[in-house]
Amino acid sequence: MTEDALRDWWKTAIIDMEPGRIAFRGHPVQDLIGNVTFPQMIWLMVRGDLPDAAQAHLFEAALVAAVDHGPQAPSIAAARMAATCGVGLQSAMATGLNMLGDVHGGAGAQCAALMYDIAERAGPMDAAVKAGLAEWRATHGKMIPGFGHRFHKPVDPRAPRLMALVEAAAAEGTVSGDFARIGQAVQRQIGADRGTPIAMNIDGATAVIFCELGFPAPLSRGLFALSRSVGLLAHAWEQTEQGGRNKGPMPPAILPRYSG
Template sequence: MTECNDVKDWWRTSIIDMEPGRIALRGTPVEELIGNVSFARMIWLMVTGEQIEGPRATLFEAALVSAVDHGPQAPSIAAARMAATCGIGLQSAMATGLNMLGDVHGGAGEQAVALYRQIEAAGLDALPRVLNDWRAEHGKFIPGFGHRFHKPVDPRAPRLLGLVDEAAEAGAVSGVYAQIGRGIEAHLAEERGKPVPMNIDGATAVIYAELGCPPPLARGFFGLSRSVGILAHAWEQTEQGGRNKGPTPPAYRWTYDGD
């Protein structure tokens, strides 16, 4: 390794090639992408290195659109709004919100993709057993199903599954994961004697699984989608003003459990 390459090879990337007056992203000059490629398609190209078109591109964009926001009661949004009243600036407020996305708030899509893949490998007939094994390892909650607010249906899920059905009919995706998702929903409803709706995490996980995304990438795309809502709320709070807003109005107090 030459001394020059020792420095150049410190970072290695197939994402961007650049020199004065020239920028190429994934091998395509940026000026050819500008105005010709949608933002969703650009995201897919940058992350995967592949082009996404037709019904597959429609599915990917639909998943991104569907998960942008869930209101100030969502921890990521609430954190961004509170941060915006603390004088730290818009980008720091966004970072505060994004940093709230973890295994519980933001991780269910990744977990659901992993679960769907396990069921696919075992076969649909093994669905009850795979769910029981999942619970034994991870606890009683099945990722992507049930919602504390949207009952008996999360309005986003049927629309997303309908788009998956259309893409499957066009031969763009297999439709297998939509079948698995519906199978889980039906099994849980029978098991509990009441509807257990597929939620936004379960529905977008169907799409990301159909598109071939590894489970961690499903979480990454969810964070990218939710960052839009985080930005919107942080900016709205910035315009509204307020100083040092906490999670509840000042008249409300916490419960003290000490002596």
């Protein structure tokens, strides 16, 4: 194997590094330290450019909104249980992260994919929304990701605040507002289809923001995972401080019901 082939083995445009020098996407690390925020750094690493302050503010709002949803969330519960099993904080966090999949943690990416699909359809928005929803249901079932919440009824308190920030950003020209309108149209159509109003949830609102900012739909899951990592760390650390050994999902005095 030639030296060029070896150097191409992990070819990357993300980091350029040699002894005494580190550059991320062409920016020397010393120029970034103290001059960009952590959300701006995330954007730079995954996108290759730096957002302006208004874009970074909206992006940061989406990240802040999804950091935690309590020990009833499987990912958080898993991290807390892992913390009682003698593993390190990073292992407890990884245990929780590995719980994030299509059902728990995947709705934002799914909703973003639906919104991008609707945006690409020709014709009036209402017709595009109906067609997009019909195709989604035919492929994935009747539940539409990003709308309704099994716990927060009738309103997920995070969503209205995020949507208000999107509307303000659109008014200032930071984003187009197109995906906010798509999200609202989807919300109305689902309500009309079921005969009762339905609210957008955190996954729908963050999907709107990520789409407005131009993030590809699959990245939404990774961005959610970054956000939720904060909650995983906090809960794993809290559980470590509280102590306890080998805590399972139920107190030892309560045994699962035998159904055999």
